[in-house]
Amino acid sequence: MVSQANVVVAQSGGPTAVINASACGVIQQAMKSDSIGRVFGATNGILGVLNEDLFDISAEKSQTIEALKRTPAAAIGSCRHKLKSLDESRADFERILDVFKAHNIRYFFYMGGNDSMDTADKVNKLAHAAGYELVCIGVPKTIDNDLAYTDHCPGYGSVAKYVATCAMEAGRDTEALYTADTCTILEVMGRNAGWIAAATGLAARSPQDAPHLIYMPEAAFSFDKLVTDVREVLKNIGRVFIVAGEGLKDDKGNYVTADSGAFGKDSFGHVQLGGAADMLKAVIEKEVGIKTRCNKLGTNQRSAMHFASLTDVHEAYMCGSAAVENALAGVNGKMVTLVRAEGPDYVSTTALAELIDVANGEKKVPKEYINESGNGVTEAMKDYVRPLVQGEAPLRIGQDGLPMFMRFERKAVQKKLAKYS
Amino acid sequence: MVSQANVVVAQSGGPTAVINASACGVIQQAMKSDSIGRVFGATNGILGVLNEDLFDISAEKSQTIEALKRTPAAAIGSCRHKLKSLDESRADFERILDVFKAHNIRYFFYMGGNDSMDTADKVNKLAHAAGYELVCIGVPKTIDNDLAYTDHCPGYGSVAKYVATCAMEAGRDTEALYTADTCTILEVMGRNAGWIAAATGLAARSPQDAPHLIYMPEAAFSFDKLVTDVREVLKNIGRVFIVAGEGLKDDKGNYVTADSGAFGKDSFGHVQLGGAADMLKAVIEKEVGIKTRCNKLGTNQRSAMHFASLTDVHEAYMCGSAAVENALAGVNGKMVTLVRAEGPDYVSTTALAELIDVANGEKKVPKEYINESGNGVTEAMKDYVRPLVQGEAPLRIGQDGLPMFMRFERKAVQKKLAKYS
Numbered sequence: 001m002v003s004q005a006n007v008v009v010a011q012s013g014g015p016t017a018v019i020n021a022s023a024c025g026v027i028q029q030a031m032k033s034d035s036i037g038r039v040f041g042a043t044n045g046i047l048g049v050l051n052e053d054l055f056d057i058s059a060e061k062s063q064t065i066e067a068l069k070r071t072p073a074a075a076i077g078s079c080r081h082k083l084k085s086l087d088e089s090r091a092d093f094e095r096i097l098d099v100f101k102a103h104n105i106r107y108f109f110y111m112g113g114n115d116s117m118d119t120a121d122k123v124n125k126l127a128h129a130a131g132y133e134l135v136c137i138g139v140p141k142t143i144d145n146d147l148a149y150t151d152h153c154p155g156y157g158s159v160a161k162y163v164a165t166c167a168m169e170a171g172r173d174t175e176a177l178y179t180a181d182t183c184t185i186l187e188v189m190g191r192n193a194g195w196i197a198a199a200t201g202l203a204a205r206s207p208q209d210a211p212h213l214i215y216m217p218e219a220a221f222s223f224d225k226l227v228t229d230v231r232e233v234l235k236n237i238g239r240v241f242i243v244a245g246e247g248l249k250d251d252k253g254n255y256v257t258a259d260s261g262a263f264g265k266d267s268f269g270h271v272q273l274g275g276a277a278d279m280l281k282a283v284i285e286k287e288v289g290i291k292t293r294c295n296k297l298g299t300n301q302r303s304a305m306h307f308a309s310l311t312d313v314h315e316a317y318m319c320g321s322a323a324v325e326n327a328l329a330g331v332n333g334k335m336v337t338l339v340r341a342e343g344p345d346y347v348s349t350t351a352l353a354e355l356i357d358v359a360n361g362e363k364k365v366p367k368e369y370i371n372e373s374g375n376g377v378t379e380a381m382k383d384y385v386r387p388l389v390q391g392e393a394p395l396r397i398g399q400d401g402l403p404m405f406m407r408f409e410r411k412a413v414q415k416k417l418a419k420y421s
Numbered sequence: 422m423v424s425q426a427n428v429v430v431a432q433s434g435g436p437t438a439v440i441n442a443s444a445c446g447v448i449q450q451a452m453k454s455d456s457i458g459r460v461f462g463a464t465n466g467i468l469g470v471l472n473e474d475l476f477d478i479s480a481e482k483s484q485t486i487e488a489l490k491r492t493p494a495a496a497i498g499s500c501r502h503k504l505k506s507l508d509e510s511r512a513d514f515e516r517i518l519d520v521f522k523a524h525n526i527r528y529f530f531y532m533g534g535n536d537s538m539d540t541a542d543k544v545n546k547l548a549h550a551a552g553y554e555l556v557c558i559g560v561p562k563t564i565d566n567d568l569a570y571t572d573h574c575p576g577y578g579s580v581a582k583y584v585a586t587c588a589m590e591a592g593r594d595t596e597a598l599y600t601a602d603t604c605t606i607l608e609v610m611g612r613n614a615g616w617i618a619a620a621t622g623l624a625a626r627s628p629q630d631a632p633h634l635i636y637m638p639e640a641a642f643s644f645d646k647l648v649t650d651v652r653e654v655l656k657n658i659g660r661v662f663i664v665a666g667e668g669l670k671d672d673k674g675n676y677v678t679a680d681s682g683a684f685g686k687d688s689f690g691h692v693q694l695g696g697a698a699d700m701l702k703a704v705i706e707k708e709v710g711i712k713t714r715c716n717k718l719g720t721n722q723r724s725a726m727h728f729a730s731l732t733d734v735h736e737a738y739m740c741g742s743a744a745v746e747n748a749l750a751g752v753n754g755k756m757v758t759l760v761r762a763e764g765p766d767y768v769s770t771t772a773l774a775e776l777i778d779v780a781n782g783e784k785k786v787p788k789e790y791i792n793e794s795g796n797g798v799t800e801a802m803k804d805y806v807r808p809l810v811q812g813e814a815p816l817r818i819g820q821d822g823l824p825m826f827m828r829f830e831r832k833a834v835q836k837k838l839a840k841y842s
Contacts, residue, residue: 015597044600073593080601164823169724172494172826176436179465180501184720202821208828298716299605303590307727309822382821389822400623400803401730401810402585405593407629 004037005106012045012112015073016155018316024068025320044077054413067406072305118359138335145195148361149353150337157312157388160199162304168203171210178239182290187277197245201377210241219374220251310391322350346387425458426527433466433533436494437576438729439737445489446741466500475834488827493726539780559756566616569782570774571758578733578809581620583725589624592631599660603711608698618666622798631662640795641672731812743771767808
């Protein structure tokens with residue numbers, strides 16, 4: 001390895017409350033190392049690399065870097081730019097290598113989900129085919145919790161804590177006002193996996209507690225079943241609180257609702273969802289005849305730093321830090337994973353998985369976590385998620401009573417290459 | 422006053438994070454008094470009185486009552502049942518008096534908005550016309566902050582703190598991912614008054630910060646202006662974060678969107694709104710051509726105990742406590758108000774207003790709090806709201822990592838009257 005090699009840190013995909021804690025782990029660990037020169041941030045993920053749009057994180061104040069731990073979203077900047085196969089996107093991959101070479105970048109730490117791990121894997125393979133010494137390590141990040149080879153994903157514990165609390169709180173609202181607003185639907189994220197919806201099961205400590213019904217993409221959804229379920233809950237307790245994943249599908253795998261407009265797909269080709277709750281509301285109001293409200297937390301659920309899980313912040317940091325430790329120890333082409341130790345007490349450690357395996361995997365909520373009726377979760381699911389929501393992440397509150405977040409100063413790294421188009 | 426007179430405490434309308442803190446103030450203050458016998462809760466507001474559906478709060482554990490301070494929604498139970506004029510609803514009003522007489526109820530503390538103050542005023546007047554000694558005191562409650570004769574309303578500080586924080590956090594999400602999701606709309610409550618939307622202005626400490634545009638019902642809305650505003654912000658900072666009140670109206674006073682279905686009106690006759698953000702999204706995507714996301718916090722904004730304002734909790738308790746103190750001192754037919762002292766430091770005290778005045782009043786966001794373009798707030802608005810969001814209400818967190826809320830045991834008061842229909 002060339003001495004004083006430089007580092008690129010990049011963030012990709014949908015932000016989370018703790019992806020910046022992972023960045024903090026990478027940055028602080030890298031800045032400790034004598035064999036690392038500068039730590040560069042790639043503005044907006046792989047787009048920043050393609051555009052040679054880098055800034056010098058090493059020049060930032062140490063308190064700015066430390067404050068990453070309590071700042072949500074993706075402070076370096078994220079993107080949804082997906083590279084295709086090596087053959088289809090060869091020019092892009094070669095450009096990435098050119099940028100790395102121009103700035104003596106020998107370490108690439110990429111925080112993201114399976115699409116990002118795919119990109120990191122391809123960059124890594126191309127570098128090695130070209131004889132360029134490069135270490136690519138992935139850092140897991142997704143509120144969806146759908147990455148394979150890891151017990152859970154940084155970002156999930158925080159969204160789980162927040163949406164479960166939101167279900168609990170709005171459930172009390174429905175309980176208070178059931179004579180007027182008898183049914184409430186909380187729509188949560190999760191395109192193909194119901195992990196976020198499932199987490200709200202933790203809020204139901206008793207049959208009185210919300211949520212009373214949880215619908216996840218893993219269990220085939222039908223409106224007939226919905227109406228039956230709602231009538232049953234209504235008969236028992238006089239109100240209904242429903243949590244619905246945005247990606248509900250019928251028994252043929254078709255989405256219950258899918259926006260088919262101009263912006264109906266994201267740039268990774270995924271169908272953009274939304275409106276599942278509205279569909280359910282319309283059916284419940286018509287068939288059951290009870291007033292129904294919809295809450296859609298949207299991007300607020302993935303950015304809710306103000307009630308993030310301390311465990312999640314710690315683990316996110318640990319994953320970032322472990323990525324650098326492993327890279328310096330000669331590991332390459334891997335993603336850091338989280339491992340849950342056996343035993344009664346929750347202990348997590350990091351391990352490694354092949355980038356390519358993570359890229360090609362997807363972990364859905366297993367059958368044993370979903371109840372037989374397909375409208376709730378089991379105790380096993382609650383046992384799985386409970387340790388992940390422990391502790392409240394510290395905030396710094398300003399004199400205006402609101403949280404204080406950091407922003408980088410973003411001292412630009414001078415460009416050395418021609419503009420890329 | 423008959424010795425050992427009993428008390429009824431009731432909650433009405435949409436829940437808030439702190440209406441239970443007001444209930445706690447009423448209950449704890451009433452239970453201290455030698456001249457008060459039992460404190461009864463009316464299950465679901467005035468419906469509980471009509472149905473003689475009372476429970477004995479005096480029999481509840483003291484820690485249950487204390488925990489009201491950290492439990493959102495309306496633990497006694499709320500409703501949206503509106504009584505009409507004395508002539509139109511005479512039977513109802515007489516039934517209320519019959520129930521009060523049957524249980525020697527001499528104090529009626531009603532927490533709610535202007536409709537509830539109207540009910541309390543009518544009950545009070547009927548009792549006195551009938552020669553029945555009764556004291557009716559109103560306790561202000563509304564996230565909408567639209568009650569006249571009070572500087573602000575308990576419930577507002579907490580929703581303000583929460584939605585401003587949500588705008589700040591989701592704003593960071595849009596900032597991180599603007600290359601894909603360029604625009605976000607946060608839809609907040611506020612049927613006729615834009616106080617909740619206006620509060621989010623506090624989140625914008627710099628031009629980079631969300632929200633960049635705030636639309637309130639007080640400023641005439643037009644889609645042409647929206648498109649111009651969005652293009653302008655986009656040109657300056659490359660992304661747009663919008664806060665939209667649910668009750669936006671055009672220059673003729675027509676709602677931008679109004680659900681006209683079977684449940685299009687609530688039982689007070691108000692048009693049920695929702696979908697303003699969806700309308701704005703559709704126009705922005707079509708006319709400006711940028712992907713737009715919608716977050717609708719719904720009832721989660723008014724029940725967000727997990728990030729409630731400590732100032733709001735204290736003031737809500739103070740209003741409840743002051744209601745009892747005033748009642749015992751011989752005051753009647755009034756609502757407790759909050760008064761902001763002159764001077765550089767924020768100090769609030771309670772005062773009193775006539776129930777009938779509050780019932781007939783409505784306080785909108787004044788012109789001097791809205792910017793000239795009608796798409797944001799002034800420094801005066803920020804100065805108004807800043808003291809109200811100070812401090813974080815304490816929570817008790819369970820071993821499962823989620824907040825602990827109380828529920829009453831609800832020992833029923835034996836009915837003495839025939840069933841009312």
